[in-house]
Each structure stands twice: as structure tokens, then as C-alpha cells.
Amino acid sequence: MRAFLIATAAICITAGLATAQDDAPVTSQTEETSIVSEDPYLWLEEVEGEEALSWVRGQNDRSLNALTADPRYAGLQAAAEEIVTSNDRIPYGSVRNGQVYNFWQDETNVRGLWRRTSLESYSSDTPDWETVLDFDALATAEEKNWVFKGANCLEPLDAPARHCLISLSDGGKDAVVVREFDLETKQFVKDGFITPEAKQGLAWVDADTVLIGTDWGGDGATLTESGYPSVVKRWRRGKPLAEATTIVTGDKTDVGVWPITLELEDGSVVQGAVEAETFFTSTYHVVVDGEPLILPIPLKSTPQDVYAGRLMVALQEDWSPAEGQNFKSGDLVSFDINAFLAELTLPEVDLVFRPSARQSFEGVSVAGDTALISINDNVVGKVLKLSRSDAGWETAPIELPGTGQAGLAFADRRSTMAFINYEGFLTPDTLLGLDTSTGTVTPLKSVPAKFAADGLTVQQFEATSADGTQIPYFIVHREDITLDGTTPTLLYGYGGFQISLNPNYSPVTGRLWLENGGAYVLANIRGGGEFGPDWHQAGLKLNRQRIYDDFIAVGEDIIAKGITSSDHLGIMGGSNGGLLMGVMLNQRPDLWNAVVVQVPLLDMMRYHLLLAGASWVDEYGSPDVPEERAFLETISPYQNFDAEADYPVPFFVTSTKDDRVHPGHARKMAKLFEAAGKPFFYYENIDGGHSAAANQLERAKRSALEYVYLMQQLMGPTADSEG
Numbered sequence: 001m002r003a004f005l006i007a008t009a010a011i012c013i014t015a016g017l018a019t020a021q022d023d024a025p026v027t028s029q030t031e032e033t034s035i036v037s038e039d040p041y042l043w044l045e046e047v048e049g050e051e052a053l054s055w056v057r058g059q060n061d062r063s064l065n066a067l068t069a070d071p072r073y074a075g076l077q078a079a080a081e082e083i084v085t086s087n088d089r090i091p092y093g094s095v096r097n098g099q100v101y102n103f104w105q106d107e108t109n110v111r112g113l114w115r116r117t118s119l120e121s122y123s124s125d126t127p128d129w130e131t132v133l134d135f136d137a138l139a140t141a142e143e144k145n146w147v148f149k150g151a152n153c154l155e156p157l158d159a160p161a162r163h164c165l166i167s168l169s170d171g172g173k174d175a176v177v178v179r180e181f182d183l184e185t186k187q188f189v190k191d192g193f194i195t196p197e198a199k200q201g202l203a204w205v206d207a208d209t210v211l212i213g214t215d216w217g218g219d220g221a222t223l224t225e226s227g228y229p230s231v232v233k234r235w236r237r238g239k240p241l242a243e244a245t246t247i248v249t250g251d252k253t254d255v256g257v258w259p260i261t262l263e264l265e266d267g268s269v270v271q272g273a274v275e276a277e278t279f280f281t282s283t284y285h286v287v288v289d290g291e292p293l294i295l296p297i298p299l300k301s302t303p304q305d306v307y308a309g310r311l312m313v314a315l316q317e318d319w320s321p322a323e324g325q326n327f328k329s330g331d332l333v334s335f336d337i338n339a340f341l342a343e344l345t346l347p348e349v350d351l352v353f354r355p356s357a358r359q360s361f362e363g364v365s366v367a368g369d370t371a372l373i374s375i376n377d378n379v380v381g382k383v384l385k386l387s388r389s390d391a392g393w394e395t396a397p398i399e400l401p402g403t404g405q406a407g408l409a410f411a412d413r414r415s416t417m418a419f420i421n422y423e424g425f426l427t428p429d430t431l432l433g434l435d436t437s438t439g440t441v442t443p444l445k446s447v448p449a450k451f452a453a454d455g456l457t458v459q460q461f462e463a464t465s466a467d468g469t470q471i472p473y474f475i476v477h478r479e480d481i482t483l484d485g486t487t488p489t490l491l492y493g494y495g496g497f498q499i500s501l502n503p504n505y506s507p508v509t510g511r512l513w514l515e516n517g518g519a520y521v522l523a524n525i526r527g528g529g530e531f532g533p534d535w536h537q538a539g540l541k542l543n544r545q546r547i548y549d550d551f552i553a554v555g556e557d558i559i560a561k562g563i564t565s566s567d568h569l570g571i572m573g574g575s576n577g578g579l580l581m582g583v584m585l586n587q588r589p590d591l592w593n594a595v596v597v598q599v600p601l602l603d604m605m606r607y608h609l610l611l612a613g614a615s616w617v618d619e620y621g622s623p624d625v626p627e628e629r630a631f632l633e634t635i636s637p638y639q640n641f642d643a644e645a646d647y648p649v650p651f652f653v654t655s656t657k658d659d660r661v662h663p664g665h666a667r668k669m670a671k672l673f674e675a676a677g678k679p680f681f682y683y684e685n686i687d688g689g690h691s692a693a694a695n696q697l698e699r700a701k702r703s704a705l706e707y708v709y710l711m712q713q714l715m716g717p718t719a720d721s722e723g
Helices: 050-068 073-084 133-144 336-345 507-512 533-537 545-560 576-587 611-620 626-635 666-677 696-714
Strands: 005-008 093-094 099-104 113-117 130-134 146-153 163-170 177-182 201-206 210-214 232-236 247-251 256-263 267-278 282-288 289-295 301-307 308-315 332-336 349-355 359-367 372-379 380-389 392-397 404-410 417-423 430-435 440-446 456-463 470-478 487-491 519-523 569-574 593-597 650-655 683-685
Touching: 050 073, 050 683, 050 696, 073 507, 073 696, 093 404, 130 133, 130 201, 130 440, 133 146, 146 201, 201 256, 201 267, 210 267, 232 256, 247 267, 247 282, 256 301, 301 359, 301 545, 308 336, 308 359, 332 336, 336 392, 349 380, 349 392, 359 404, 359 417, 372 404, 380 417, 456 545, 487 696, 507 696, 519 545, 545 569, 545 576, 545 626, 569 696, 576 593, 593 696, 650 666, 650 696, 666 683, 683 696
Parallel strands: 380 404, 487 519, 487 569, 569 593, 593 650, 650 683
Antiparallel strands: 005 256, 093 099, 099 113, 113 130, 146 163, 163 177, 201 210, 210 232, 210 256, 232 247, 256 267, 267 282, 282 289, 301 308, 308 332, 332 349, 359 372, 372 380, 380 392, 404 417, 417 430, 430 440, 456 470, 470 519
């Protein structure tokens, strides 16, 4: 889909360039285990600082020695490596000019191959792949730890795709270098579009023009307080980047400003930019007759695609564009985009799709001349076909081979072939091809079972939160478990940024946990998007305790059912989910016996000063606003650490190269445990980026470490282990 292209990843996934700011007082007081107003551990925020890295290496050595010495570790690591490097995986891809492009990593191609094959060959059991770009070879030749961060390819209606903008990250950071690449010669374009490293976004206008938002000048002066671009310019081929022409300038207080292109059905392209004033509010600018014009849609809304001459817009707030019209948050609406561009006023808006109370709209894409909608239906993904007639808009379900989780993997108006991913907790991934010209759904790829699912079952329950709200959750466990509270159970949660957690097939969890007798629970707590914008917004800022109450309720419910007990219950979460884990450590240390805290936010008094933290104040609240600071003080894991509390032994996981969530969060929290003489595990990948893994082997290592830790805490030592 390129009809409405925001030329960077979703705002909640990208991050800023700002470095840690040491603007809080550094004191000479001795190590304390309780933080009130001063922070003795600011030195751990110096990402590449000699003293900080020395501490990191010491903790890594200590934790790795303890975890890898467990006799179970070697088998777990071998199983994880076998899974992540296996060739027996679905090569998901996108279709360009009748060819399927795929990014592939295995034990030989650690950094990966970008490759292609014909659609006909792709449908066979043994596709004939042609390598387009070898990132391992590129990294060796250029002596860089290149990580592929995506390709943005120009696809005009009147010519085949040829030129792409390749994003390369050194070590997995969000900051990238962008270089123009020729698909025909399979070489980078000499004197083509090349950018310095930055958090940036680019969008094609035509073969010789791009829009770009970046760190103009490289000194940070044109970045927002969150570290994102604040100025979008038009850059023409052959011209120095410094001579690009400004089209939209945002404010320093914005989250960021990114380039967008709106492609109409006749192939013409409208240029513009999205100015995100906050994380969840954005103004969309389109350039008409050389001047930027604001698209008259709500600040909490997201343009989706153009279909039947109408721009589809997803609402995250109620909207009354005209007298008598009342659209609801969560609705999908549309209006005639050509009429708007001609008359510069908002045409009549109509309702396209309204989810039910247990549904949420996820996205709309166009494949050929067919529009497809992705929704959540009671936390299970479905795909619908959208059509418009004189009677209005109608939807019909795409007939699938079962009742599992389904989602759009690829759709583009230049191809009548759309890809649908179909899976479940116990159902291996299947890739289905939907030919929108005939309506035929054909299995294209499937993978064999990667773990033994015989005797396993999946159930969906609801727990009652503190305010009476019913919180759904899934649990995967053996059918024959005894309800005596002894089943080792891993509870996973996230709860933020309107991100939904759906059933998915995880070979790593299956092999490393379920096969070893563990149960797995997925909690659909508020803060996510499982039931639309309202489910997310119920847990914003001062209401965030609801999210934590929801997670606690799920933990208590599975204990009440006799499935597990506190001694055998562990929890895991990353990023915003890492904050959830930190809060759970403080609020209910009695409820769990293992806590995996992945790439977390933990110091909520300084999070807005570190890297991309300022962009998240619309989610968490700001420490600079007295009322919001007062609430944050009650939940901030770092500030609420209690040296006298009886904590479960936690495992902190982060990455030095994470330029999204600062590694200082995990470092400082772990330091509190160390200063208090409390046991903990700590692992910081020196590369890795926000996933804490720069390649597949690192991912396998991290998984093996996490699961052997969970086994030690929840299953106990083996006969030949020291525990």
C-alpha cells in the first residue's frame, strides 16, 4: 500500500536522536537504596561511559556465568538457534512487478539477504531465489555492523519499480543511513540519494524527487524535544541535501514531523507532512498549488488509503463534521478526496465501518480494485472484504480454512494478489494468497509444527479488574494439568500505545517453555487496542493504574483457578511492557516468583529527558506537570524501590545500542538491587537496538537466557544443577 505513505515506521516504533541529559544534580552521597529527589546513579546513563560499561560487563559476566552453567541452558540455546535460523519458515514478502521480495536470515546469512523470485516460483515448494542485496557481505566490505531496517521503493503506475531507498542501521539503532539502490543493477546508485545517519523519514514523490525529514545540519537544532525531525523538505536529485526546499515546519514541542505522500487512483501524488503535536494527535498537511493546507480531519484520526475516490480515515475520537453527523471513536469514515483537493473544503463524510463493542478496526488496504479491512473480533484477527454500492458500504468475511487468527500480510493496489497470514497459539503459520480478481483463497506456504502441541489446549477467560471491568486473557496449557497450583506459568503483557496482543504461533515459546511443562498466558489488558481507542484511552496518564490493576487481576485469576501459584508464576514484558514489569515488582512482589524486565522504562521521573522519552508524555503524563508528576511518583519503579521489601529475583535485559528506550533505566534499577544486596540477573547486549538483539543468533541467546532463568525460578533446579 502506498496510497497514503508515512515514510517512516509508526511513531510508536521510531525514536529520537537526543542523548541523555545530565540536568539533574549529581551528588557525592554514598550509595542509597531509596531514591527521593537526588539520583546517585546518573553515571549509568552515560551510554558509552567507561565506568558505566565496566559495570555492565561485570554484571553480564556474573549473570551469564550463573545462567549458562545451568545444564538446561545448552539445550535451550540449541533449540532456539535451530528455530530462528531454520530454513523451514515462511518467507513473507511484498509483490512488486510480479516478483515477491523477501528479507531472509539464517545461520549462514546472519545479517540477512534481500532477495526476490517470481510470483509463480514463490508459490512452489522450492522457489528460485535471486539475491538482490547481501547485508553480511556489505557489512564485511564496509566494516560496519549493518542491520537492514527496510526498503521504500518507487512504484509509478507507468513504469516498473526500479529505485529503492534502503535504510541501514549500525548495530540495530533506530537512527539509520538511507541510500538509493537500483533493483536492476543490484547496486547502490552512484551520486544517488544518500543521507547522513539520523532518525529520519523519506517519501518518494517521483523518480527524481523525495520528501525528507531529518536532522538538518547534524547539530540537533532542527529536532524536536523528542529527538525527531521538525522540518520536512523537498529534495531533488542532483542537488545537495542542504539545498532542499522547506514545505512544512513544526514546533520544537511537537513529537515530530514526517513526510507523507498521498497517491490518488490515477497515479498522481499529493505531497505533504504529518505533524504529530503529541503521540496521539496529528495534523496532516497536504501541498495544494504549492502551499501547505491542513487536511480537515480530527487530531485523533489516521488516514488509511484511497478507495473508490474516497480517502478512508480511522477515528480515535468522536467527530461531528456537519450538523446531524455524529461519528464515534473507532469508526472508519471516508470522503471524496478529489472534491476536497478541488474545492479545498471538506465534502460530505460517510460511515464505512463501525466495530461492535467487542471489535476494533485495525486497518484498510487496497489490492487491485478491492478494499480489505483488518479487524479484531474478541481479540481474534479477521479480514473482511469492503464494497460500496448505492445502498452504502458493506463488508463480507473472507472465507478462511478455519477459525484461527488472520491478518493482512501484504496488499497493494498494483497487485490483485494479497497475502493473508493465518495462525493460532497451536496452529503453525500459513500464508494464504487472496486473488481479489476472483475471490479465490489459496494456501501458498505453511510450516510444519515446530513444537509438540499434542495434549495442549487453548482457553480464553476473563478476569475482573478492580473497577469491575472484564479483562480477557488466553492461556495455553496441557489438557491433563492438575489444578493444584503447581504448573509453572508465564504471564505476558504490554498494555500501552493502542497495541493489540493477538494469538500467535511462537516456536520459541513452544519449544523452550510449553514442551517443558510450562503454561503460557497472554493478557489483553487496557492500554492496548484490542477493543478500539476507548480500551487504550482508559489507561492514559492519571488512569494508568487501571492497566496495572488489570494485569494483577489476570495473575490472581489464574491462581484462583488452581492453574498455578505465586511460587510458580512468572511474568514478562518489554519496553512499555518493561515498565509494567517494574510496577509489578513494586506493587505485588508477592504475586510472582520471576520477572523478566525487557528493554524497560523504569525511571519515570526522568524518562522524558532520555532519548525518545519526550514523545511519550501523552501516554504516561509529564513529570513537569505537577498533577501528573504526583501520579508518576506513585508508580515509577525506580523511585518506589524499597530496600526492605521481599522481591522476587528479577532478570533485567537491555541493549547498549538501544536509542529508543535508554539503557540507563535497566542499569539504574539493577544497581538499586545490587546496592541493597538483593539477588538479580542482568544482561545488556552491547549491540542489538530496541529488540536487544542485532541478529538471529543474538535473539536465540537472549531467549535461552530468559527461559533458563524462568525454569530456575519456577521449576527449580535439575538434579545435576546448583540452581
